[in-house]
Amino acid sequence: MVDNVGRAAVTCTERLTLTAVAGLPRIEPGDDLATLLSAALGAQGLTLEDGDVLVVASKVVAKAENRYVDLSTITPSPRALELAALTEKDPRVVEVILWDTLAVSRAQRNVLIVRHHGGHVSANAGVDQSNAQPATAGAASGPWILRLPADPDASAARLRSALEAKLGATIGVIISDSFGRPFRQGTVGTALGVAGFPALYDQRGLSDLDGRVLEATITAPADQLAAVCDLVAGQAGEARAAVHVRGLRFAAADGGARVLCRPVDGDVYL
Amino acid sequence: MVDNVGRAAVTCTERLTLTAVAGLPRIEPGDDLATLLSAALGAQGLTLEDGDVLVVASKVVAKAENRYVDLSTITPSPRALELAALTEKDPRVVEVILWDTLAVSRAQRNVLIVRHHGGHVSANAGVDQSNAQPATAGAASGPWILRLPADPDASAARLRSALEAKLGATIGVIISDSFGRPFRQGTVGTALGVAGFPALYDQRGLSDLDGRVLEATITAPADQLAAVCDLVAGQAGEARAAVHVRGLRFAAADGGARVLCRPVDGDVYL
Numbered sequence: 001m002v003d004n005v006g007r008a009a010v011t012c013t014e015r016l017t018l019t020a021v022a023g024l025p026r027i028e029p030g031d032d033l034a035t036l037l038s039a040a041l042g043a044q045g046l047t048l049e050d051g052d053v054l055v056v057a058s059k060v061v062a063k064a065e066n067r068y069v070d071l072s073t074i075t076p077s078p079r080a081l082e083l084a085a086l087t088e089k090d091p092r093v094v095e096v097i098l099w100d101t102l103a104v105s106r107a108q109r110n111v112l113i114v115r116h117h118g119g120h121v122s123a124n125a126g127v128d129q130s131n132a133q134p135a136t137a138g139a140a141s142g143p144w145i146l147r148l149p150a151d152p153d154a155s156a157a158r159l160r161s162a163l164e165a166k167l168g169a170t171i172g173v174i175i176s177d178s179f180g181r182p183f184r185q186g187t188v189g190t191a192l193g194v195a196g197f198p199a200l201y202d203q204r205g206l207s208d209l210d211g212r213v214l215e216a217t218i219t220a221p222a223d224q225l226a227a228v229c230d231l232v233a234g235q236a237g238e239a240r241a242a243v244h245v246r247g248l249r250f251a252a253a254d255g256g257a258r259v260l261c262r263p264v265d266g267d268v269y270l
Numbered sequence: 271m272v273d274n275v276g277r278a279a280v281t282c283t284e285r286l287t288l289t290a291v292a293g294l295p296r297i298e299p300g301d302d303l304a305t306l307l308s309a310a311l312g313a314q315g316l317t318l319e320d321g322d323v324l325v326v327a328s329k330v331v332a333k334a335e336n337r338y339v340d341l342s343t344i345t346p347s348p349r350a351l352e353l354a355a356l357t358e359k360d361p362r363v364v365e366v367i368l369w370d371t372l373a374v375s376r377a378q379r380n381v382l383i384v385r386h387h388g389g390h391v392s393a394n395a396g397v398d399q400s401n402a403q404p405a406t407a408g409a410a411s412g413p414w415i416l417r418l419p420a421d422p423d424a425s426a427a428r429l430r431s432a433l434e435a436k437l438g439a440t441i442g443v444i445i446s447d448s449f450g451r452p453f454r455q456g457t458v459g460t461a462l463g464v465a466g467f468p469a470l471y472d473q474r475g476l477s478d479l480d481g482r483v484l485e486a487t488i489t490a491p492a493d494q495l496a497a498v499c500d501l502v503a504g505q506a507g508e509a510r511a512a513v514h515v516r517g518l519r520f521a522a523a524d525g526g527a528r529v530l531c532r533p534v535d536g537d538v539y540l
Contacts, residue, residue, distance in 0.1 A: 012502045016288040018517075106538040113538070121453040130487075178489070182452045182539035183391040185532050186470045186490025188497060190454075200456045203505055217400075217505055219448070220456025227458060227497030231518075232282045235473055235487055247288075248501075262455050268376040268383070269452035269539050 008198030029066030152193025153256030172197030189230030278468030304432030422463025423526030442467030459500030
């Protein structure tokens, strides 16, 4: 079921260190995140070395990319009105969710779970109402909501290139968002965009302690890392919107976060 | 949809440090894990302080608890034979899976996803064939498989008490297993048993940067932590079956990992 995934290994040295990058300013549309992150890292005495990973909250990427939508400008489509009635959500918000929706997975009261154009399945296509208000917003406008970055793998790649050029190290970049999960309560960080880091580690064919070949071991290092970075960053917004990760060994890998999305015909829960 | 969950906060200091506990011996039925873990920590110069968390792979807990099953002794039931034909799995393995199954979620070729008696939903009820072979196994017996710990929250609580008594610190213990996920490829560590640590952090009612009340923010710290510990531990089995976590702030919490299991009537994917 896994196609085009290399065996890009990710292993951990004895110790993995995750440091919250503090002191990012409130991010506004047009801000240069690489410059702001470099400054924040420097102010904290954090360097970037080859093999470090920077995990950045999708919210600050979306703000810098001006993914704001002023709901007062939105006229819901008939399909949005229908889904809004079913889910009891704001029809204007549902309209914006549908812009980013490839297919609806589940819709019922208080629940609208969709497959995003980018492949990721999440509640409300990741559209965010908390903290969403650009500084340039007029008093009479809004309320505002914030869509996910348009192409998180591309955003991660741009951020990686810019940071590598500034700081002279070969790193990985992960853009993470908080996702709910089927079966389990509570959100965890999830890799939405990845650059230079293996999102999947295909260990099939390696041997276990008894020399038995591992048959079904494919792990998701980008998600494993994104998950805990939500905990390190907390919910404080820009105050701690990035996490500096040191202690992994990996070779740069292409493929982005898209390889984490299960192909539609291999998913028994869509 | 979340019942009986306190607001037990889990926050991170500036830096979270995860250290692989190396040098555990091959675990056999009856082994005293707390003693072996204490020795391994000591040999590595690792101490336990108040607020540290130890994340332990469910496999070593299951081995110590002798959750092995010799498949040569198993006679599949009619229901196991039926599901085995559908999934193309070994009928004896399916029989053992059914021992631990409250309800089948999905069954089709190569897929058997069930809700475990303990509430967790996973492939094959977590039954494991890799590395599963007790040292006492005779040459003619087997093959062997390994069930999950019978009550992972109870196992975590016992391990926590024993470690606290030995090492004199108030800690959290998480027993983790690698789970696949709907929608996403690759496994991540998942909290199967929890003691002394808040599995969920209910942040509803707290304010965001704009003073807007967070409406739907419940995070899953135990899963966030378990996820990355799979990456730190790797797939090497006992060689790195535990991870020492320092840098969190939390108050001891009851409730175990069971609160992570979404109530059946609140799950749109079962």
